[in-house]
Amino acid sequence: MMNKRGPARKHWIVLLCLTLLLGTAAACSSGSDAGGNSGIGGNGAGGSGGAGTNNGNGGNGGDDGQDSSAADEPLHIQMFAGLYNELPRMDNAYWTEWQERTNTVLDIEWVPSGDLDTKMDLVLASGDLPEVLSSPNMRPPLISAIKNGAFWDLTPLLGDFSDYPNLANNLAPNWEKYVSVDGKIYGLPRSRSRMDIGIKMRKDWLDQLGLPVPKTLDEYKDALKAIVEADPSGMGTFGLIGHGVIVDDGDDAFAGAFGALDPYFNEAGGYVPKELTPMYGDMVEWFRGLYSEGLLAQEFSVMKKTQAEELYKSGRAASYPRSIWWDKEYEDAISKTQADPEIVNLALEGPGGVSVNLATGVSGGYFISKKVPEAKVKQILDYLELTASEELTELAYYGLEGVHHEVIDGQKVLNDLGREEINTTSKGAGVLAYAKWGKVESASGSKEYNDAKKESVAHFDEVGKIEPKTGLNSDKWLTEWAKHSSEWQAMVTRAIVGQIPMEEYRAYVEELNELPAMQAAFDELAEEYEAFHAD
Known part of the structure; x- marks a missing residue:
């Protein structure tokens, strides 16, 4: 299953006392998440909560007396991102599944791609930043804002990436260089294929x-x-x-x-x-x-x-x-x-x-406002780590089988709902794993169509330049x-x-x-x- 960690559990001391009186302290001290949804599990002050999964195998919570039910609370994230298709309904089948799997509620300001640079410059100049800003490139105004302290330096939080295996293993080589300024990592990448x-x-x-x-x-x-x-x-x-x-x-x-x-x-x-x-x-x-x-x-x-x-x-x-x-x-x-x-x-x-x-394999990145408290920064990093998994990448490209796509001759092919809900915009709220053919294969094309398309541009990876x-x-x-x-x-x-x-x-x-x-x-x-x- 995917590695899913998440929001810090609240200190409900009064509830704990009542729980102890009712004789259920053993269940709380075990820190195990009961059954429930796949998503980001809780982090207790006395220890890290593990990944909650569809199988109900929870993490090992701390002995800090926190209520394990808090781990089920979704993480609210305010985000600024580009809109490349019709404005999506966040309660449609795709976004509902995405938020359920990540145990999040996403409040996204979708900005039409043609106005993205202008609107982003205004946001950066105003200092009224969203919690997470998604930028498709490292434009000068963004770099200036980074140098002026508008966003978190993620380097010490990411450390040696031992807590972030998807970021360590699923992305393009040297991705850190393309979201770094002055040798420090300020963003997590928007993964895209080199051929684009x-x-x-x-x-x-x-x-x-x-x-x-x-x-x-x-x-x-x-x-x-x-x-x-x-x-x-x-x-x-x-x-x-x-x-x-x-x-x-x-x-x-x-x-x-x-x-x-x-x-x-x-x-x-x-x-x-x-x-x-x-x-x-x-x-x-x-x-x-x-x-x-x-x-x-x-x-x-x-x-x-x-x-x-x-x-x-x-x-x-x-x-x-x-x-x-x-x-x-x-x-x-x-x-x-x-x-x-x-x-x-x-x-x-x-x-x-x-x-x-x-392309470099990195199309800009996700940057976390310095106004976000450190505890929530870690939760957002956990969310972005989760979105770099193969499972969520598959969801972003093809949606749900039987809902958004059918498998025909071994090829996932989008149906009408899939073509409506799975698109460039649907990939705009997560890191995603690197996919060589991700910007070549059509999710609505047959296997024959995509194989021919890949063959026709395979030499691009050899003759092209960054x-x-x-x-x-x-x-x-x-x-x-x-x-x-x-x-x-x-x-x-x-x-x-x-x-x-x-x-x-x-x-x-x-x-x-x-x-x-x-x-x-x-x-x-x-x-x-x-x-x-x-x-």
Whole structure:
């Protein structure tokens, strides 16, 4: 069974006295949990409570005179997390099961993904933090808040992980580095597979036009042009769509094809982040070409994720960078209006590499507010440890058999309720165990479908690269980049849409690189990079 520990038992001394008078002291002193629900067991002051299980085998409570029934009380956790699907009902079948298994009541503020960064920045600036903040990445405002003491340093509480076997054994290697600041662990990871983002292309449209699947950036551009001109959707077909700086989820993937995912050092030995490298400028110029020919959505700079996704699901666009595991859902949505849609994910050769960006196995993390008392921090850690179990990970991906999925040819396949309740959002309240194919396999796809999908992208794990600045948290860089990041993003947009010549964009970047404060930041980043990769 899973290792489940939990909320501290309350000191009900009056009740104890009554219990002793009634002659039931022996039952209390044994500390055993009577039967009951799987979930987080109690921790008595005189000793640790073990895991309560469906079999009723309780832990060994302390001799502190606490009522063992307190172990059944659910742990209330207030959480801030991203919303990537429809707003879930926390009393639906999936969330009811999740909370019952973890013996928790989750009070989650679900924030739509398109507004997540803005809302998180406001929360961090206000200091009015939830008990647990879930962030999909280590953005500068979060790192600054950590350095300013807003969140617990978990290092001494986690110790050697002997009390946290799931965290020790079920996660990606070196996960601690990606949720640490200044060598201290401040978060527990949101586990995700290394293979995640795919540059999607409508293969059925390529087939209709007699075009091969693109293998290079040039072939990709030619394919986009052919599709846009042919307008197979009949509604004014878009080429490449996205959101964010350029196409957001795909920015780093495309950057890899230009060599911008290789570490870059200036003449003085300073580490220059990808945004300020010549290779990133080459990518901006390439996107400028796509835009000028009408192959990049004209609204790319203001498009929200929900809008881009809806365009793709409605069969209006040829290419869209998102997680590979969305393919089946997108195909199902498109098939309502277009026959036999097929999506493939591309690895495009460019002048500096391949357009595959790998994740670290850690997609941000869960951070506990310093306002939470230490006793409850330990309870929350126990909850997060439990969510890193194989059992709860299985629940997060597939729900309950007979309720959310059926087993067909050895493959768990989601039914209608499963497709409604099991999604990205359903994975947003726990660590989860690392799953190599977790962002590739579709929970609604057949075994044949998923086997073919895995085979088609297996090489991504070999040719892809991780963004090299990941895990580096230089104070000087964070401070200096905060002064320029908005202006830099605006300059990227202006260069792509043709408002300024590329020479002006490159001169602007060079001016940033020559700033003394920026060069000092590059030097500090270089020191961090060397230390981070020392082992």
